Amino acid sequence: MTDTKTAWIAEEIASLQDQGLFTHIRTLGSPQGAWLVVDGKRVLNFSSNNYLGLANHPRLVEAAKQAMDTHGVGPAAVRTIAGTMDLHLELEQRLAAFKGAEAAVTFQSGFTANLATIPALVGKGDVIFSDELNHASIIDGCRLSRAEIVRFRHADPDDLRQQIAATSDYGRRLIITDGVFSMDGDIAPLPALADIAEALGILLMVDDAHGEGVLGNGGRGIVDHFDLHGKVDVEIGTLSKAFGVVGGVVAGKQTIVDWLRQRGRPFLFSSAMTVPDVAACIAAVDVLEESTELVDRLWSNAAYFKRGMNDLGFDTGESQTPIVPVMLGEAPLAQRFSKRLFEEGLFAMAIGFPTVPHGKARIRVMNSATHTHEDLDQALEIFAKVGRELGVIA
Numbered sequence: 001m002t003d004t005k006t007a008w009i010a011e012e013i014a015s016l017q018d019q020g021l022f023t024h025i026r027t028l029g030s031p032q033g034a035w036l037v038v039d040g041k042r043v044l045n046f047s048s049n050n051y052l053g054l055a056n057h058p059r060l061v062e063a064a065k066q067a068m069d070t071h072g073v074g075p076a077a078v079r080t081i082a083g084t085m086d087l088h089l090e091l092e093q094r095l096a097a098f099k100g101a102e103a104a105v106t107f108q109s110g111f112t113a114n115l116a117t118i119p120a121l122v123g124k125g126d127v128i129f130s131d132e133l134n135h136a137s138i139i140d141g142c143r144l145s146r147a148e149i150v151r152f153r154h155a156d157p158d159d160l161r162q163q164i165a166a167t168s169d170y171g172r173r174l175i176i177t178d179g180v181f182s183m184d185g186d187i188a189p190l191p192a193l194a195d196i197a198e199a200l201g202i203l204l205m206v207d208d209a210h211g212e213g214v215l216g217n218g219g220r221g222i223v224d225h226f227d228l229h230g231k232v233d234v235e236i237g238t239l240s241k242a243f244g245v246v247g248g249v250v251a252g253k254q255t256i257v258d259w260l261r262q263r264g265r266p267f268l269f270s271s272a273m274t275v276p277d278v279a280a281c282i283a284a285v286d287v288l289e290e291s292t293e294l295v296d297r298l299w300s301n302a303a304y305f306k307r308g309m310n311d312l313g314f315d316t317g318e319s320q321t322p323i324v325p326v327m328l329g330e331a332p333l334a335q336r337f338s339k340r341l342f343e344e345g346l347f348a349m350a351i352g353f354p355t356v357p358h359g360k361a362r363i364r365v366m367n368s369a370t371h372t373h374e375d376l377d378q379a380l381e382i383f384a385k386v387g388r389e390l391g392v393i394a
């Protein structure tokens with residue numbers, strides 16, 4: 001029987017299916033790692049954000065178990081009522097020290113960190129200058145703030161300058177950029193943006209979700225990478241990618257962190273990070289502070305893979321990071337490519353419109369410190385086989 005109230009939804013879903021845009025959600029039957037069991041099949045993993053292998057690291061798992069023995073599982077409250085545990089404060093102090101920031105505050109995810117921060121800094125009558133390729137959570141945070149949103153051309157400080165010059169009659173101003181752009185793996189021109197922000201007295205915020213644990217000395221992030229300590233007002237990070245757990249962090253000036261504890265709505269109105277998550281994140285900071293080995297291995301793996309792909313004749317776009325796009329053109333080819341990779345035992349996602357522009361569909365390869373050289377060689381062999389079969393390389 002047709003449910004008239006939801007008929008439109010069924011039609012939308014059918015339309016997505018017709019256009020080949022319906023997302024089939026694959027299921028993992030194993031922990032994260034270089035190899036996964038996906039939909040019952042053992043495959044080599046190039047899809048996760050588990051850059052350093054921390055998602056299944058024994059030290060993090062052990063820390064989570066021990067914390068549950070002493071602190072239980074859930075916070076059972078928002079941070080401002082009864083949800084702030086000593087563990088939350090310890091994590092925040094450790095993250096601030098690790099990143100060389102004045103202070104830090106955690107959120108339930110990187111997404112909620114953006115939703116908390118942007119509306120706390122600007123509102124109606126204010127203006128945000130936002131890179132046109134910024135992540136969805138930045139876009140949603142900007143919309144929630146009710147400030148005017150002015151998009152500047154991707155990674156283009158000159159265009160930003162022009163947009164600022166053409167925009168007057170606003171109260172507070174905020175520049176926002178992703179640190180690492182997750183579809184292309186390129187890095188924001190943060191030093192130039194910081195110069196503009198400094199010269200014009202505009203707040204500067206960077207979302208370093210894919211740079212946290214990846215860029216900078218031992219994974220200290222994009223601000224450390226460019227040695228811009230003290231010159232970026234707010235740095236958003238996620239604990240859900242390289243850190244291997246789940247959570248978000250805002251690091252920066254003490255005043256801003258103090259303000260977010262008063263006005264960051266997900267801090268006030270959504271329960272705190274859970275006990276095992278917080279404890280595992282503290283252990284992640286321990287691991288990163290003790291050695292740069294995992295971060296170094298991540299970068300050398302990524303360089304090895306990229307070189308191998310370029311030698312085979314693949315176009316890997318503008319990537320400057322361990323995210324390697326394999327540019328293919330139209331979405332159906334990318335879909336077919338990903339499907340064939342999976343059949344050959346390699347899991348790497350196809351990305352097409354609307355996530356990237358028409359004609360820029362790709363396979364997005366996520367490198368990881370967990371891969372051995374044998375894994376990487378096997379991946380290159382599979383890419384070569386499928387690439388030749390589908391006429392992408394000679």
Ligand SMILES: Cc1ncc(COP(=O)(O)O)c(C=O)c1O
Binds near residue numbers: 110178208246248
């Ligand atoms: C730039 C950026 N910001 C925020 C997020 C969201 O982070 P989380 O998964 O912790 O909510 C992502 C994740 O895709 C991201 O790429």
